[in-house]
Amino acid sequence: MTTAPTASAAALRHAVGEARRLVVKVGSSSLTSADGGHLDVGALGALVDALAARRVAGRQVVLVSSGAIAAGIGPLGLSRRPTDLATQQAAASVGQGALVAAYQAAFSRHGLTVGQVLLTADDTTRRSHYTNARRTLERLLELGIVPIVNENDTVATHEIRFGDNDRLAALVADLVGADGLVLLTDVDALHDGPPSQAGSRRVPFVATTEDLESVTIGGTGSAVGSGGMVTKVEAAGIAGAAGVPTLLTRLPDVGAALAGADVGTVFAPAAATRASRKRWLAHATTARGRLVIDDGAVAAVTERRKSLLPAGIVEVEGTFGPGEPVDVCAADGRVIGRGLVNYSSGVLPRLLGRSTRDLARELGPEYEREVVHRDDLVIL
Known part of the structure; x- marks a missing residue:
């Protein structure tokens, strides 16, 4: 001090x-x-x-x-x-x-x-x-x-x-x-x-x-x-x-x-x-839900600054729609980031653990995208 x-x-x-x-x-x-x-x-x-x-x-x-x-x-x-x-x-x-x-x-x-x-x-x-x-x-x-x-x-x-x-x-x-x-x-x-x-x-x-x-x-x-x-x-x-x-x-x-x-x-x-948008995400938004991700995804988004993909998510909590803010959490409950999600909480659970390529082949090309893009994700 x-x-x-x-x-x-x-x-x-x-x-x-x-x-x-x-x-x-x-x-x-x-x-x-x-x-x-x-x-x-x-x-x-x-x-x-x-x-x-x-x-x-x-x-x-x-x-x-x-x-x-x-x-x-x-x-x-x-x-x-x-x-x-x-x-x-x-x-x-x-x-x-x-x-x-x-x-x-x-x-x-x-x-x-x-x-x-x-x-x-x-x-x-x-x-x-x-x-x-x-x-x-x-x-x-x-x-x-x-x-x-x-x-x-x-x-x-x-x-x-x-x-x-x-x-x-x-x-x-x-x-x-x-x-x-x-x-x-x-x-x-x-x-x-x-x-x-x-x-x-x-x-x-x-x-x-x-x-x-x-x-x-x-x-x-x-x-x-x-x-x-x-x-x-x-x-x-x-x-x-x-x-x-x-x-x-x-x-x-x-x-x-x-x-x-x-x-x-x-x-x-x-x-x-x-940047202003990242500050807004970190401080001005209120999370509508939580995405719990595995250790590999934690490393990808925090160390390599990658987008969050369905394959790395293990659990979805809360009720939210596309474009709303959610907290991104490690398996031990730590909040590591906040981002704007591309899928609703109703759709997301059936996508977990799967690759975007497989999802696009089965469900259509609109599913070949990130759950949270890195430009819409701030690490806390």
Whole structure:
């Protein structure tokens, strides 16, 4: 673990602070009152002041904001964040309007206009939706609008509980080609142990994943949020794979962070990044099933970068259609890759263990093809 700031850390802090295009994510706990049931207008205003200054200076900002469900708790007369999906969706429906209205009022004081962009998991896991979201965000930025992005919690299902928007923020950073990602939470930085524990120290710089080996990373730390430090570290990894540095800090320190001060934790981007399509497969998709392959096929796809053929597959799990993402797994259950499958889960089982030549001879020439082509397969 790196215990003191280095030149690389300082350079990365400067890069985030001077980013031409910055994605900033703020969590529910940073925007709500102590009881968690109302928006903290003062905190929201302080955030907007810092971001508006950047926008007025000619830089672009995309804000990924949690808080819709939390903002709906009070108006619905609830005492805490609901646990059932229907009430979460109701709270989001009420709170989303309040949240965006508060942002519009705050940004308008600086002569700026916001645009609401609500996304669901489908908008990042389906390639056509992914590119449509990119076009929308690009156009908003071209027009000088500040996009306010949130998960569409009023219609989301399982993804409503996922990641407190941390993963979404990282995907948006990749989506728009951001130069930096800032994650604002209710703790000042990543620590090498629980922040409340005596002797726990701030981790100022994470250069590689090896720096995290001695760090104890906790879960959700807020009664109104759904994420935690785990999701923030994962988000930094997703952004890093796209070459985007990430700075993690708390909302009151956002001004200092954007000025390049030694606050929070800065995560270095990966030294080498995958192509955009490979990053999308690895991080933006959700596997619909699993293909278990034998040792020979594992070597073929991981070492020789070959396509996955029917002969190497020993088991099919899940329900999926052609073109959907699936995990490719070794016999011991390890996920070694993810790819877009050419056959449905209904057709694939009768093809297992057979050569494409035999399949074409028996079933027709359309069966002389890969189950997952190497161009549609990313090794994890």
